[in-house]
Amino acid sequence: MRLRSFRFLWIGQGFANTGDVLYIVALIAVLYQSTGSALYLSLLPFTITIARFVSGMCAPLVLNRFSLKGLLVGSQSIKTVLLGMLGLSLWLFDPSILIILVLVFIIAFLDGWAAPARNAMLPQLVTEDELAKANSFVAVVDQSIQFGGWALGGILVAATSGSFVIWVTFVMYVISTLMMGLIVVRDHRERKTKIHMMSGWRLIWKHPVLRIFHIMIFIEAIANVVWIAAILYIFVEEVLMKSEAWWGYLNACFFIGLIAGGMAVSKYTNWFERYMKETLLATCFAISILTFVFGLISVPVIALMLTMLSGMVEQIKSIAMVTFIQKKCPKDSLPEVFSAQSALISITFGLGSLLYGFLAETISVPFVFALSGVLLVASAFYLLKSMHYLTE
Structure with a gap:
């Protein structure tokens, strides 16, 4: 399990997942400061849940057309661009709630492919005997990020601002994209002639x-x-x-x-x-x-x-x-x-x-x-x- 590609995968996903937590914390701060409404805050998790459901339903349409590595790198690259757009909009003008939620929806939609692609890629990067160890290691990384990410996000937002944390996330997304681009995986999956959502x-x-x-x-x-x-x-x-x-x-x-x-x-x-x-x-x-x-x-x-x-x-x-x-x-x-x-x-x-x-x-x-x-x-x-x- 010392393969470089596995290391690039978990490091890249680690940066991406940390960024996902940080930018949500940042958006909560931004929305609350601009609206003071609990309703608008509740729309964030609702939007993310719906986006990931739709993403999961649509995933088969792209999973058989692109390699798993290509899907991870491509979706993370687009997420990085979208987050940069969000950061610029918060810096240059005060975007409407609708624009923010649309960007959140698209980012969550793209993120919905990451976990299925990663879990499907793991058996290609490690041997079958190492699967349990690889899964446990990835789970520890994921939970450590969830455990510390919210606290780190809160500290950063309190010490700086929501807009600054958005740019911190942007840097993390860039690093994540580069790390996953270094993955080498032999994807021998046969593309199905009939591709459907079900x-x-x-x-x-x-x-x-x-x-x-x-x-x-x-x-x-x-x-x-x-x-x-x-x-x-x-x-x-x-x-x-x-x-x-x-x-x-x-x-x-x-x-x-x-x-x-x-x-x-x-x-x-x-x-x-x-x-x-x-x-x-x-x-x-x-x-x-x-x-x-x-x-x-x-x-x-x-x-x-x-x-x-x-x-x-x-x-x-x-x-x-x-x-x-x-x-x-x-x-x-x-x-x-x-x-x-x-x-x-x-x-x-x-x-x-x-x-x-x-x-x-x-x-x-x-x-x-x-x-x-x-x-x-x-x-x-x-x-x-x-x-x-x-x-x-």
Whole structure:
């Protein structure tokens, strides 16, 4: 796993993902200073979610026409140009909210191809024996960026301005584009004569292992909504009876758990590879129990411990699932499968957020945690029933 191309991939994606976080923080500051409206701020995540869903649906149309490297470099180059345009517009004049949201939509649309292309490219850059280690390493990098990116963005915005952070992001995008341009990958994928948006979905439904995992992903995407900021904020206030600072503590503990889970898989890769099926099943049941118990407790310190443990278990489960998909799916169909998966998660999580917000407000926060626990245990039993497909 010491291939230079793998190093260029994760460094390039690291700069791109850091930039994605920083520019959103910058835009939040810019929009709030110019409008003071919470509604306009809420349009940012909504726009990004819709853009990534549309991107995931359209991805098969481009994934079979361009190489994975070409897609990564091309989309990142266009994102860099668009961000430069946004930076110039904020410097020269006060752009309308519509212009900002349109640019955000296009950037998020292009970004929607990055994760599927990266996940599909990994098996071409590392051997099959190194896939789990590569996935865990990339997961640690991703979660570390998510953990530190928002704090770094907040500090930079407070010390400078939103417009300045936009230009910092522009530099990161340039570096990312250069790094990914250095990737050398032999892409032997045969271009399909008939290209359609549903190719990934059809393969998922026909392939037993892929169908099992994506039914689980659908169920878990709904269940994992319980960890969004809005639900946790209410949980801290109404159940833990603590200040909003504890909302930050819970988020920090969850991200620390995610990083720890990725590091554990990376350190014990051989053991993980040998018992991957058993690990996947165990973590599925464990996360359901942890989620259910979390909704019942009201002791802050225990809540922090459960949150960290939940993050660790969730990361190990996710790495196992992604590795299984990469190994079981035909290599030339991985881009379509991961793009369909991205679209599925985006739309399910978006709609689930609305549902959980309604249930938390009309019933209670402990109820939505209990509901998530039930959904997750149903997903675990579904996997248990289907385990024989994973050994074929």
